[in-house]
Amino acid sequence: MERIFTKILGIVLILVMVLSMVACGSSTTPDSVSTSTLAAATTTDSTTTPVEQPVTLKIYAQYSDEDTKAPYDYAIAAMKKDMPNVTLELDILAQDDNAKLKTYAATGNLPDVFQSGGDIINTLKASNNILMLDDQAPTADFKSKMQPSAMNTLMNSDGHIWAYPYAGNELVLLYYNKDLFTQFGVKVPTTVDELIQAAKTFNSKNITPLSIFSKEKWVGVSLFDCLATRMEPTGIRKLDTNQGKASDEAFTWAAQKFAELAKAGLFQKGATNTNNDQAESLFLTGKAAMFLNGQWEIATATEKMGDKVDWMAFPGKDAANYEEAKNNFSGGGGPGGYSVSPNSKNKDMAVKVAAYISFKYAECKYTTRGTPIVATKVNAPMVEAFPPMMEKLAKVIPDIKSFGSFDWNLTNAKFKVAIEDATQKLVTGGYTADEFVKDMDKAIVNANAE
């Protein structure tokens, strides 16, 4: 009887596998992310123009949500026309705070073209794993196309160019669902204490107050930076550059409020293991009242929620502080974009591709994703008008005097890792402000020790 059971089980399993294999076979282009631009284009052109050598380049890029997929696909589609001899093999960027990229560098496996920014540039620079672009062929042209206000994203603090930027000075926004706030009679908070009250109200109605994808550690860092910038306009940048301590008033207050918010149940359950997809869908489907993300979320949020969604200025310490600090934003740009490995076998082509893709990214974001916050000037016609949230933001942008910092623009690798871990712990609610301050002060000393 047992034999029969095992055999039947086996047969069933084989059947299912055969079925699934058939399913596999029927999808002819299963690897949709690697793009072969070769076949179609060269056959027709080969008679008139000299055929360029086909080149395959490896590229390491974000490709996880609409905001990162759309520009990549857009750039690839454009490349098909402009550089038909180039095939890109995409290695999707792991949301692991560059651990994978550093491993690639340490093992000599760097892709030809890769996304870089912040401390990774310094790290790779020190080990000759990133190509200096100052005198590369496309650089002069690229420089001339830069938006003047975004030059900080091109030039590194050492005066050199290591990456072709596409993003401008992006920033963190606190999105909220207007309908949910009206429905439950919650006032849009202007102080952190009101935010705590709002959290309590939403929790009692079984609505997640704020959904956060803290599996990506930068989000926790950004929330902390939002709080810190209430009283210290340069936010965590001050700590990164060793000009301040976590025990300074602005940061201690930020840590205390962060811990209180977590305790009050501001975040959804399991927030530190929630990824972008999951947190975003909580907000978009009306299960969460607020959502923290960069301004790049505007396009998706508007598309899915229409006029139900808006962003608010971050709540302050009190009413006076709210007014005073409402144009302090977390975020900002830094040198970063697409870089090239100096060990690439097709270095020149890789440089050309890096510049080209960055430019196309900006074009795509500007014309189809409703964001004017890009690195280069865009001449292409608009496909989508700017959504209202962006119009509102555009009015504020000229008044922004300084930014805090995105996690990926931090320059001290040890400090960056430490604040990522510490803020992720704050999100869990099982970590006190005192512990945070103590650990961070120790980490800052350690990070700057010689």
Added chain:
Amino acid sequence: MNRISKNRVAVCIFTLPALLVFTVVVIYPISTTFYRSFFKWDGIGEAEFIFIKNFKNLLQDDIFYTSLKNGLVFAAVLVVLQIGIGTILALAVSDNSLKGKKVLRTAYFIPVVLSITVVCQLWLQMYDADNGLINKIFEKIGISYRQNWLTDKSTAILAIAVVNAWQYMGYHFTLLYAAIKSIPEHFYEAARIDGATRIKAHLHITLPLILETYKFCLTFAVAGGLNAYANMLIMTNGGPGTDTYTLTFMSFRAAFQTNEFGYGCAVAVVLVIESLLATLVINRLVARERITY
């Protein structure tokens, strides 16, 4: 005959490939690890000899203690769950009159052959705070014991250890079962005369006879705990914060994230020493002499 089995050329041909591969791929890197643990080195540039400073720094590092503790907790969970449950199941299945034996044995072993990625992804779904199987079951039976299994610092490491324990319990079960099956019937004759209960018989006869197997299971479980890495990498990436770090995690983070290659090597050295110590202790604690039937 002697001449032939002393054929030096043949000895070389037979042994050199193995010795060469093993030396180059295992022994050389591990010596490098030991050597580099005395340097301040970013992994690529100039290295500076700092003797035992890396180890001194280690003692000041809170993450080191978290990692050490997590390794031990992980090992303890594996020992208790894998060997404990494995023993009970193996004893029960070894009863000749039991029906469905083969089905049970097969079922217990299936998780072992699954890929660790599948197992971790599956459990990620099971632990999901809102929609996961585990919280849903608690909900169904009306117990308000819903937990954020993987994001609470007090449960995260245990939750991950349970996943590993679940996957490899079948392995320990199979080992123990085979050991029990190899005990000849006549060892139990005396017990039958005494009229001892089965539990007593097992305690006094079966378990002492399979101590060798226990030694192996213990070594395997403890080593698995101390070296745990893939489970947390996939399930929490060491988080929340550094709460599910282990020494392997810490050494990779130093080597690949904060550019402290030498420091990472020092962590690795501690891990080697810890593992060897554990093996030694287990061998001392569990009786040495092999029992022959």
Added chain:
Amino acid sequence: MNIISKTNKLEKQNIFFKIFLWIYFVISLYPIVWMAFYSLKNNDEIFITNPFGFPTHFRVENYLSATKTFNIPVYFFNSIIVSFFTVVGTIAISLLFSYAAARMEWKLKNVARIYMIMGLFIPISVILIPLSKLLRDMHISNTYLAMIIPYIAMNMSFAVLVFYGFLRSIPFELEESAYIDGANVYRTFYSIIVPIIKPAIATVVIFIFLQAWNEFTFAYTLISNQSIKTLPLGLLFFQGKYTTDWGAMGACMTIASFPMVIIYLVFSEQVERAMTVGSAVKG
């Protein structure tokens, strides 16, 4: 083990054990069955209407959407290549070495054997950081060899132990008579020894195949090339992707798991024996 007279107490114990056995049966299998079930459901069914039970509408489209963006055949192929050559390589060089160590006369043979067995006591992740540099210097990073060679080295200690044990237990007279008939050492090895230890080879083959098939840490750190990634790496791919589409995730995992489960069901005796032998020699 029908040794104790049947008393009431015994009956009770029996029932307790039986219940426990079947409870653990459920614990062992249900998560996998649950996965297979939800691979055929949509989110609504998984979360609200039917989280535990058998799928009511078979949503095969989950499998279609999973395979469309998820390149399973390639990962499969890579896993097979890597596992196959790891097995062949490990068996070949370990068997040769073990033969020399177990049945030939030379100085230092015990030292050499213990040296080879040291691998069992080293936490293998420790070698990873320097190894990754070594592979680059050998110009084989990001190739199949970057997995196969370390896997062979990692599994050799185990294979040597098993083979050595088996080879020592064969009577020496066998070879002597072969030598008298005029066979040389290579011929003796190939036509006398290898056939005898076939069962040991089979055991080691299964053990190493499983090890290589499921290896994760090394492959994760050493391989970036999409086209040579093995199955355990390929499955990580959807960590950033299908996370809100549980059905498709379930479908991916189910497809990836079935071959191993089937291999196990067909060769269960051999697989279990392989594991047991492993313990006998390691312990």
